[in-house]
Amino acid sequence: DQQVKQNSPSLSVQEGRISILNCDYTNSMFDYFLWYKKYPAEGPTFLISISSIKDKNEDGRFTVFLNKSAKHLSLHIVPSQPGDSAVYFCAASALRYGGSQGNLIFGKGTKLSVKP
Amino acid sequence: GAVVSQHPSRVICKSGTSVKIECRSLDFQATTMFWYRQFPKQSLMLMATSNEGSKATYEQGVEKDKFLINHASLTLSTLTVTSAHPEDSSFYICSARDRGAGGNYGYTFGSGTRLTVV
Numbered sequence: 133d134q135q136v137k138q139n140s141p142s143l144s145v146q147e148g149r150i151s152i153l154n155c156d157y158t159n160s161m162f163d164y165f166l167w168y169k170k171y172p173a174e175g176p177t178f179l180i181s182i183s184s185i186k187d188k189n190e191d192g193r194f195t196v197f198l199n200k201s202a203k204h205l206s207l208h209i210v211p212s213q214p215g216d217s218a219v220y221f222c223a224a225s226a227l228r229y230g231g232s233q234g235n236l237i238f239g240k241g242t243k244l245s246v247k248p
Numbered sequence: 249g250a251v252v253s254q255h256p257s258r259v260i261c262k263s264g265t266s267v268k269i270e271c272r273s274l275d276f277q278a279t280t281m282f283w284y285r286q287f288p289k290q291s292l293m294l295m296a297t298s299n300e301g302s303k304a305t306y307e308q309g310v311e312k313d314k315f316l317i318n319h320a321s322l323t324l325s326t327l328t329v330t331s332a333h334p335e336d337s338s339f340y341i342c343s344a345r346d347r348g349a350g351g352n353y354g355y356t357f358g359s360g361t362r363l364t365v366v
Contacts, residue, residue, distance in 0.1 A: 176292070
């Protein structure tokens with residue numbers, strides 16, 4: 133059973149517009165959420181994160197929103213740039229409850245294409 | 249920032265041989281290291297978690313005798329794929345975690361290894 137779900141395998145957006153990537157989770161024990169950007173044959177690159185005690189975190193063009201009651205988070209990229217084209221993974225962890233290990237659980241990813 | 253070096257980046261081996269993948273934390277001590285596997289167009293699936301000096305904890309369905317993990321020091325973990333078969337061909341990624349309290353919660357990923365078994 134997938135604990136972290138990214139239901140949109142792909143998203144296409146025009147340059148300059150907003151990209152919204154969605155992620156749903158089922159485990160209420162998750163208390164940290166991270167977004168990664170990944171290119172083929174490369175490791176994930178950390179983008180932004182949010183703790184469960186917050187509902188919003190912003191870093192430049194990237195903003196992550198967390199709705200705990202809905203078990204839903206989203207990544208907003210504005211304005212979108214062609215260089216943002218990549219696969220974006222949502223990941224969650226129950227660090228507080230998982231002890232020192234606290235492994236990350238990943239969604240399947242959403243491929244974002246930003247067209248010039 | 250924290251850097252994790254993983255190599256080789258690509259390896260092609262013959263069926264039945266063993267392949268070792270190294271993961272090093274370059275400027276921090278990794279209390280925990282994770283090994284992931286990614287199939288094409290799929291998520292990163294956790295294979296095992298290892299703490300320095302202790303046995304790795306494998307996820308359900310992962311053969312511990314096939315995927316040997318050694319975490320001999322706080323800066324080095326290795327994954328050895330033994331008696332490799334074509335179905336082991338995949339992209340393997342390591343992650344090292346320190347006690348960092350930064351935005352990434354201490355998780356740093358290696359650049360991955362593309363294994364092709366022929």
